[in-house]
Amino acid sequence: MLVKTNAIVLSVIKYGESSLIARLLTENYGLRSYMLKGVRSPGKKKIRPGYFQPFTQLEVVASHKDKGSLETLREVRLAHHYQSLQTDIVKSSLVMFLAEVVQYGVQETDDDPDLYDFIIRAADWLDENEDMASFHIVFMLHLTRFLGFYPDFSNEGAPVFDLVEGELVENTLNPSASGDLLDILSSLMEAGFENMSSVRMNRGQRVRMLNMLVEYYQIHLHGFRKPKSLDILQSVFH
Incomplete structure (x- = not known):
């Protein structure tokens, strides 16, 4: 099922050589874990790994299987630009x-x-x-x-x-x-x-x-x- 929701980043860990697993608190679907395959590999990427800093506010389109496993993010964009939260x-x-x-x-x-x-x-x-x-x-x-x-x-x-x-x-x-x-x-x-x-x-x-x-x-x-x-x-x- 494809869903669109706002989300806030809680944590991210490296997975393998080029991937990440991100934990997001979503506005409409609670706490979810997402596999981000290949986002750390060289070259142009659709989803930027720099988006996944604690408390970053995002708008995401995700594929939810609702089976307790890792979900998948299809689209990610910043919902809000902080002035100092992540630089201070x-x-x-x-x-x-x-x-x-x-x-x-x-x-x-x-x-x-x-x-x-x-x-x-x-x-x-x-x-x-x-x-x-x-x-x-x-x-x-x-x-x-x-x-x-x-x-x-x-x-x-x-x-x-x-x-x-x-x-x-x-x-x-x-x-x-x-x-x-x-x-x-x-x-x-x-x-x-x-x-x-x-x-x-x-x-x-x-x-x-x-x-x-x-x-x-x-x-x-x-x-x-x-x-x-x-x-x-x-x-x-x-």
């Missing part, structure tokens, strides 16, 4: 990390246009703005809305956030957040990208908050792995 070292490190988070967090069969729209809006915001120190933390926190485990703070006043239960409690033996991390988490839940700078965090608090969120994802998403690019991201923000 800090921004490119952020999107490499967040593309891993999305890839590990979204299920293969998920079809969620609202999730897709959230990622596109986030990428566009990052491309156009320079205040990005807390961007990845806010992104991960609000991504949990779409993945089904957004923190429940309805038990207002309870002093501990239980990572396993995903809610405020009086006390727990489970992994948890309290004190300054709980205060920051509460403030970030009220913030978007536009006003996240109003939530003050020093570097140590950002590291702790990010590690807590990674643990929170690991608890709630079966098979979620610690992103390989986490160490790179931490060194960039050192």
Whole structure:
């Protein structure tokens, strides 16, 4: 079946001497893997390998067999040209990390246009703005809305956030957040990208908050792995 859809690139790996396998989050068909045969070979190519950078926005025509195997891309063109997202070292490190988070967090069969729209809006915001120190933390926190485990703070006043239960409690033996991390988490839940700078965090608090969120994802998403690019991201923000 031939389909046309918007897509955002999450990852790409080399296959053989001249091919690539790309993981794309599509607007209409969820997370898909595509074989790109011969795109790394010399000569003029219909599909450019340079298109497949993390968070690149594409319009694609694809052949879907819907059998759980690799699909095929027939046509690819850029849907949006970024100004700085893939040339600024800090921004490119952020999107490499967040593309891993999305890839590990979204299920293969998920079809969620609202999730897709959230990622596109986030990428566009990052491309156009320079205040990005807390961007990845806010992104991960609000991504949990779409993945089904957004923190429940309805038990207002309870002093501990239980990572396993995903809610405020009086006390727990489970992994948890309290004190300054709980205060920051509460403030970030009220913030978007536009006003996240109003939530003050020093570097140590950002590291702790990010590690807590990674643990929170690991608890709630079966098979979620610690992103390989986490160490790179931490060194960039050192």
